[in-house]
Amino acid sequence: MLHLINKHVREIEISGIRKVANIVANDPSIVNFTIGQPDFATPEPIIQAGIRSLQEKKTGYTHNAGLLDLRKAIASFVDRKYGLHYEPDGEILVTVGASEALDIAFRTILDEGSEVILPAPVYPAYEPLIRLCGAVPVFIDTRESGFKLNAEMIRAKLTDKTRCVLLPYPSNPCGAILKEDELQDIASLLREKDVFILSDEIYSELTYGTAHRSIASFPGMREKTIVINGLSKSHAMTGWRVGFILTPKYLLEEMIKIHVYNTVCATSASQYASLAALKTDLPEADRMIEEYQKRRDYVYDRVTSMGLPVERPDGSFYAFPSIEKTGMSSEEFTHKMIREAKVAVIPGSAFSTYGEGYIRISYANSMDNLKEGLDRMEQFLAKMNV
Numbered sequence: 554m555l556h557l558i559n560k561h562v563r564e565i566e567i568s569g570i571r572k573v574a575n576i577v578a579n580d581p582s583i584v585n586f587t588i589g590q591p592d593f594a595t596p597e598p599i600i601q602a603g604i605r606s607l608q609e610k611k612t613g614y615t616h617n618a619g620l621l622d623l624r625k626a627i628a629s630f631v632d633r634k635y636g637l638h639y640e641p642d643g644e645i646l647v648t649v650g651a652s653e654a655l656d657i658a659f660r661t662i663l664d665e666g667s668e669v670i671l672p673a674p675v676y677p678a679y680e681p682l683i684r685l686c687g688a689v690p691v692f693i694d695t696r697e698s699g700f701k702l703n704a705e706m707i708r709a710k711l712t713d714k715t716r717c718v719l720l721p722y723p724s725n726p727c728g729a730i731l732k733e734d735e736l737q738d739i740a741s742l743l744r745e746k747d748v749f750i751l752s753d754e755i756y757s758e759l760t761y762g763t764a765h766r767s768i769a770s771f772p773g774m775r776e777k778t779i780v781i782n783g784l785s786k787s788h789a790m791t792g793w794r795v796g797f798i799l800t801p802k803y804l805l806e807e808m809i810k811i812h813v814y815n816t817v818c819a820t821s822a823s824q825y826a827s828l829a830a831l832k833t834d835l836p837e838a839d840r841m842i843e844e845y846q847k848r849r850d851y852v853y854d855r856v857t858s859m860g861l862p863v864e865r866p867d868g869s870f871y872a873f874p875s876i877e878k879t880g881m882s883s884e885e886f887t888h889k890m891i892r893e894a895k896v897a898v899i900p901g902s903a904f905s906t907y908g909e910g911y912i913r914i915s916y917a918n919s920m921d922n923l924k925e926g927l928d929r930m931e932q933f934l935a936k937m938n939v
Contacts, residue, residue: 584926591789596837602829619647626831651796667716674908700727704738723756728866758787894933
C-alpha cells in the first residue's frame with residue numbers, strides 16, 4: 554500500500570548528516586566530526602532549574618505559546634543582544650526546538666507552488682520542509698561569494714511565485730555570516746516586496762569577531778520577517794528541545810494554530826530550564842563561545858596546512874573545506890576516510906548538489922579529539938599524495 558502514502562513524504566530522504574552519523578555512532582574507535590552538537594554539558598544552573606520544576610510537580614501543560622515568564626525572558630534577551638523588540642504576549646512562541654519552529658513557519662506561509670529562495674550549500678532540513686508544503690526550493694549557488702547570499706543574487710531569482718527568502722546565518726555548514734552592509738542591501742531590495750523573510754538565527758550567539766545582526770532590526774523589515782532562534786547551540790541544550798519564533802502578531806496568530814494541533818506546548822521542564830538559561834548571562838555560556846573560537850582557529854590552521862582550501866568560519870562551529878583536489882566525490886572521500894583513517898565527517902553533497910566537492914567538519918569537539926582526528930586526516934591525505 555506504499556502508493557497510498559503522501560507523495561511529498563515518499564519523495565524526501567533521510568538527511569545525509571544522519572546517514573553518516575548513524576553509521577559511525579556505535580564505533581568508539583572513530584573520531585567523530587559529524588553531528589553539530591555541543592560537547593559541553595548543559596550548564597548546572599539550567600539543569601537544576603529543570604529538576605526543581607519536576608520536584609515542585611510543575612508537570613502539566615503550559616500556555617500553548619509557552620510560559621509567559623519565559624516569553625518575557627526571551628523578549629528581554631533578544632532586545633539586549635540584538636535590538637529586537639517583540640511583545641511577550643502575542644509575538645513570541647516557544648516551540649519544540651528550532652526544528653518545529655521552521656516547520657510551522659513554512660506551513661503557515663507556503664502554498665502549493667510557492668517558491669522559497671535559499672543559499673546553497675545549506676543545512677539539509679530546509680528542502681524537505683519546503684517540499685512537504687508542496688512548495689519549491691530555489692537554490693542560489695554561493696560558492697563564489699564566500700557562501701553568502703547577496704541582494705543581486707536574490708534579485709535574479711525573484712518571480713511572482715516567490716513567497717519567502719531564507720537567511721540561515723550564521724551558516725551551517727559553511728560558518729559564514731552576513732554583515733550589516735550585506736543585510737542592508739537585502740533589506741533595501743525586499744522592503745517593498747510581498748515576500749517573507751525567514752531568518753534562522755540558531756547560531757546567533759556563536760560568532761567570532763563580528764556580533765550577529767538580525768535583518769528584522771532594519772527599518773521596514775520587522776513586519777515581514779520570521780525570526781527563528783533557540784538554546785540548543787548557545788547553551789548546550791540540544792536534548793531539551795526548546796526553540797522560539799519571534800514575529801509580528803498577525804503571523805503568530807496563524808502559526809500557533811499549527812503548533813497547538815501539533816505539540817500543544819513545549820515540554821514544561823525544558824521551559825523552566827530555559828527560563829534559568831535566559832534570566833542571567835551565564836559565565837558557562839561565555840566560556841563555551843571562547844572555547845569554540847580557539848577550536849575554530851585550530852581547525853582552520855590545520856586544514857589550511859593540509860592544503861585544503863577553506864573559508865575561515867565567522868560563526869557556528871563548522872568548517873567546510875574543499876576536497877576537490879583529491880579527485881574523489883565527497884561521499885567517496887568520506888567513506889574511504891572512515892574505513893582507512895577512522896575519522897568521520899559529513900560529505901558536502903548532504904548540503905545540496907552545490908556542496909559536492911566539500912566536507913563538513915564539526916569542531917564541537919574537545920581539543921584532544923580535534924588533534925587526534927586531524928592528525929589522522931593529515932596522514933590519510935599524505936597516503937593519497939594530496
